[in-house]
Amino acid sequence: MSVSVIDGKAFSARLQDLVGREVAKVKADHGLHPGLAVVLVGSDPASEVYVRSKRRRSVEAGLASFAHELSEDTSEAELLELIARLNEDRSVHGILVQLPLPDHIDADKVLDAIDPDKDVDGFHVLNVGRLSTGKPSLVACTPLGCMMLLQDLLGDLKGKSAIVIGRSNIVGKPMAQLLLAQDCTVTIAHRFSRDVPKLCRQADIVVVAVGRAGLVRGDWVKPGAIVIDVGINRITDADGNSRLVGDVAYDEASQHAAAITPVPGGVGPMTIACLLANTLTAACRQSGLPDPELTLNSK
Ligand code: GUN
Numbered sequence: 001m002s003v004s005v006i007d008g009k010a011f012s013a014r015l016q017d018l019v020g021r022e023v024a025k026v027k028a029d030h031g032l033h034p035g036l037a038v039v040l041v042g043s044d045p046a047s048e049v050y051v052r053s054k055r056r057r058s059v060e061a062g063l064a065s066f067a068h069e070l071s072e073d074t075s076e077a078e079l080l081e082l083i084a085r086l087n088e089d090r091s092v093h094g095i096l097v098q099l100p101l102p103d104h105i106d107a108d109k110v111l112d113a114i115d116p117d118k119d120v121d122g123f124h125v126l127n128v129g130r131l132s133t134g135k136p137s138l139v140a141c142t143p144l145g146c147m148m149l150l151q152d153l154l155g156d157l158k159g160k161s162a163i164v165i166g167r168s169n170i171v172g173k174p175m176a177q178l179l180l181a182q183d184c185t186v187t188i189a190h191r192f193s194r195d196v197p198k199l200c201r202q203a204d205i206v207v208v209a210v211g212r213a214g215l216v217r218g219d220w221v222k223p224g225a226i227v228i229d230v231g232i233n234r235i236t237d238a239d240g241n242s243r244l245v246g247d248v249a250y251d252e253a254s255q256h257a258a259a260i261t262p263v264p265g266g267v268g269p270m271t272i273a274c275l276l277a278n279t280l281t282a283a284c285r286q287s288g289l290p291d292p293e294l295t296l297n298s299k
Helices: 008-030 045-060 078-089 107-111 123-132 141-154 172-181 196-201 250-254 268-286
Strands: 035-041 064-070 093-096 159-164 185-189 205-208 226-229 233-236 241-246
Touching: 008 185, 008 241, 008 268, 035 045, 035 078, 035 268, 045 064, 045 268, 064 078, 078 093, 078 107, 093 268, 123 172, 123 185, 123 226, 123 233, 141 172, 141 268, 159 172, 172 185, 172 205, 185 196
Parallel strands: 035 064, 035 093, 159 185, 159 205, 205 226
Antiparallel strands: 233 241
16 A cells, blocks of 8 residues: 655645735735734743744744743743733734743643633633533644644544544643544543554554654554654664654554654644634634634645
């Protein structure tokens, strides 16, 4: 069976272009300029890279970008004060506080202080609850990106058997909810699940987000399954070279899957494109406009 490699980089570029066109439209037709505030506390090198990328791509899509860089010793109260100001600021439609936060700050308290309607990360308990009860919500960007790739590939997911390996609040749990909302039969596997290879072999759709290089082996994958690899792990190979790999043993799984996301270049680029999409959606809702049409159909 020849595997189809899912090009998340190309798909995310098309989604970003679409967001850009819709942003230009709401600006021209309604004088609405969607704005995203990105808050970084401290100087974690990986976070700095992510935040720079989020700001650059916001500007490329025509969003207003508001940068807030706070020192490592910023108190929880000072951060909560900034969030309260951003909640009130009508030019800010989306607020993202980059994680992880320094240890002295309670991340849950901070995330739940963000106005749920501006919570473009989809991490607020209200958005989590809305997603799980089938109400309109802002959905976490990585699982949203995975779902867009799956729907583009498969169209209707009704009745498909899906396994989500990993149960994080950021990826695994919202991913399972999104699949359930599309009428899939969903299994969530985690470190205490018994015989995960057997569970995995029953799935038409496999989504893996655990942070363990090469966990999912080729013989875990049912012939013809779709494999979405959310993991990003840095490893040093036998030649001493450092490189990024996913949670799936890619070469092996490619022998069995009908389609698979590579790492890098699969799910990763979709996350920021979905952040831009969420910011536009949030801005439209706050202005009483209908949700923008952000479906890409490659077929
Ligand atoms: N840190 C790593 N990924 C993310 C993300 O998607 N959102 C936020 N806020 N922080 C992160």
